[in-house]
Amino acid sequence: MTPGTTGNAPDHVTLRQILAHDEDGVLRLLHAPAGQDVTVHGVIIGEEGSARPYDGRIVLAAGPAPDPAAVREAARRGAAAVVLREPEGAPVPAEALDAADECGIALLARAEWADWGDTLALLRSATAFASAGRAGLLADDVADGGLAALATATARSCRGSITVEDTRFRVLAHSATGPGADGVRLSTILGGRVPDRRVAELRRSGLLHALWTSQDVIHRAADGDSPERLVVAVRSGGEMLGSLWAAADGRRLSPDAAAVLRRAAALAVPHLLRHRLRESGTARREAHALRGLLHGDGDRHAHLWSLGLPPDTPCAVVVAVRGDTEEAGADRTLEALAIQATASRSVARALREQDQVAVLLPVSDDADDRREALALARELDALAAGIPGTAPVWIGAGQTVRSGLDAPLSYAKALQVVRALREREARGRDPRPVRHAGAGDVGPTIDALHMLDAVRPVWEAGAGPVHELIRADLATGGDLVRSLAAYLETAGDVPRAARRLTLHPNTLRYRLRRVRERFGLDLDDPDTRLVLALAVRLTGVI
Structure with missing residues (x-):
């Protein structure tokens, strides 16, 4: 090269x-x-x-x-x-x-x-x-018939049964099955993949290791009900693409079966490359369509078509957002959530993006189905909580919308739910952390956050005693800001606010007196309390 x-x-x-x-x-x-x-x-x-x-x-x-x-x-x-x-x-x-x-x-x-x-x-x-060539052993028989023709021609030449598998042990093609086929072959073909117990057995025996490392045909002698088998890896350069298996099917394999299988593996390379390309392309195209649909980018009708969804299908979006972390297993947690969402609901589509997983969940107009998004959020929360040593994950379920064309609305609401959950946890609003919810569960918090977003520019452009208090106190640690937050959230109940702060009530009273005397603020004035409440929330220290 x-x-x-x-x-x-x-x-x-x-x-x-x-x-x-x-x-x-x-x-x-x-x-x-x-x-x-x-x-x-x-x-x-x-x-x-x-x-x-x-x-x-x-x-x-x-x-x-x-x-x-x-x-x-x-x-x-x-x-x-x-x-x-x-x-x-x-x-x-x-x-x-x-x-x-x-x-x-x-x-x-x-x-x-x-x-x-x-x-x-x-x-x-x-x-x-x-x-790949058109001359020599098998090539003329296979021509443009694909993997199925290759499996049939190889079976005829080596006098056995053939399966073609990818690296995930899924059956891509197989020859006809004779009356003498063993149970493992039948269950593999019927299930579309090698059974897990069979994969585990091949791993324990060392055959899989040999297959992954050998350049030649591997022979496995008959053993009890298991007939004689030959297997060869399909490789392009040093990359493993899959494997071809030949099993004796009521008679002995031909003397040149190993040579036949070796040639078949060479002819299988372009077909397995195409399979991998098509699979990768399909996944990438669907991810592109789902990303565009959720973010409202591009032609939403085209995105729905790429995802195979009719435009009149109601749907909801569930979003799982991971906390900031550098832990090695953090990405695996999100991957597990994406797999769970699509494995438990075949109609769901999942998108991994940086620190989050977004799931588009088509539902029906049935009342029970409209609660399916919250049920999925609950399942994902239970899964995330059961993974040891992982960063926290907050999961929000957006509202059900009448069409996938409106998926951005549900996606935005799910993100708002996540933000509200994180805000409530940071402020200790719930006795135990609540890490999944629907919009109806945290509606007041979402409204409050919207109001804070709206008032932030007004606050940042203003000046006065409250601004002086916030700026001076944050420069020295923020004790007064935290004390005011607890005092205002408990409606002026000093003993209760002191317990929240783990302070003696007299210490809290002393701090409130400093606020009045140093900055000239009247904590009994409703307008002053409103501005203080907004200001301490906007600081982000609580």
């Missing part, structure tokens, strides 16, 4: 073949002045300031914005095509298209939901298909 490149395709790979392979729409052809049958020799990430020739490769222009100069430079250095990152919400500039037309070079745009890793994976997969 040439330094600086990500792979070299054979001479017969064309732009047309690459685009035909792109079933998920990672790339969009913008302009091909020389046609789509131009030869592509590989892919390379564009390098500024380098004079090295591109020699017919596709150049990934990974800069922050489409640059006509980069198109001209790629053409000057012999590139076959340039892939640009399309600006969000805007077409590629006409100047870039004009440059491509002028230089006779193909121009493509990367899909907004994809990244450069998806683009590389697509080109790698297309290259593998083109270079």
Whole structure:
């Protein structure tokens, strides 16, 4: 492999073949002045300031914005095509298209939901298909029939039953099952994946370790009801993509079964690369659509279509937000919550973003279903609480909206619920921390927070004795601010406020007297108490 490149395709790979392979729409052809049958020799990430020739490769222009100069430079250095990152919400500039037309070079745009890793994976997969070959053992039988045809042809050649599995032990294809098939094969095919108990057995026996590390076919002799088996890893370079299993099915495997399986593994590479690309692309496209839907970005109808949701489906959003932490297991907690949400409710869609998980939950108009979001919040809270040593997680359930088009409203409300829960916990409002709720459970706190947000600019632009008190006291530790907060929240009940502060009542009375004498504030005046109450809340020290 040439330094600086990500792979070299054979001479017969064309732009047309690459685009035909792109079933998920990672790339969009913008302009091909020389046609789509131009030869592509590989892919390379564009390098500024380098004079090295591109020699017919596709150049990934990974800069922050489409640059006509980069198109001209790629053409000057012999590139076959340039892939640009399309600006969000805007077409590629006409100047870039004009440059491509002028230089006779193909121009493509990367899909907004994809990244450069998806683009590389697509080109790698297309290259593998083109270079797999059409001659020799199995190739003519398989042709373009995919993994199912490969499994059938391999089974016929080695006189056994074949399963093709990915690295998560899911069955991607299998040959026909004969009357002599063993129970493990039947349960694997019926369940669509290798049973957990079987995976555990293979791990204990060391066979999985051998499979993950061996470059050759592994033989496992018949044992009781378990027939003779052969297994080989499917690899692209050093990367494990999956495995092929051959099991004797009422008769002995052919003498050349190992050679057949070895050749089948080579032919399976492009198919497993395509499977991985499609799976990654689907997940990334759905995440892009869900992110756009929740944040109100882009075409919401298109986002719902990408998620497979009709626009008239009621839904609610549940958000779990993790507290600030550098603990190693914090991300695993959020991952566990996302898995739980989608595993327990197949219609749910989960999105991980930094310190939170947002779940879009389609519901029906039934009254019980409309409480489903709060039930999910309760389940996620119980799961988070049961994970030892993790940072706190607050979970808010937004209101049910009549359509996924209104999901941003429910998402915003769920975030408001989380903020209210954190505020109540910070101020010790609840005897025990309450870390999940719906909007109706913390409505007054949400309203108070909205009012504080509205009054903050007025407070910050003002001046006077209350401002002087807050500024001076915070500079020396904030004892007076905390004392005033407790005094005002207990409606002037000194003994109760003192207990909250763990102070003697006389100490609190002394502090209140200092407020009156030093800053000239009348704590019996309703307007003064209102301004003080707002001011101490806006400080954020309580």
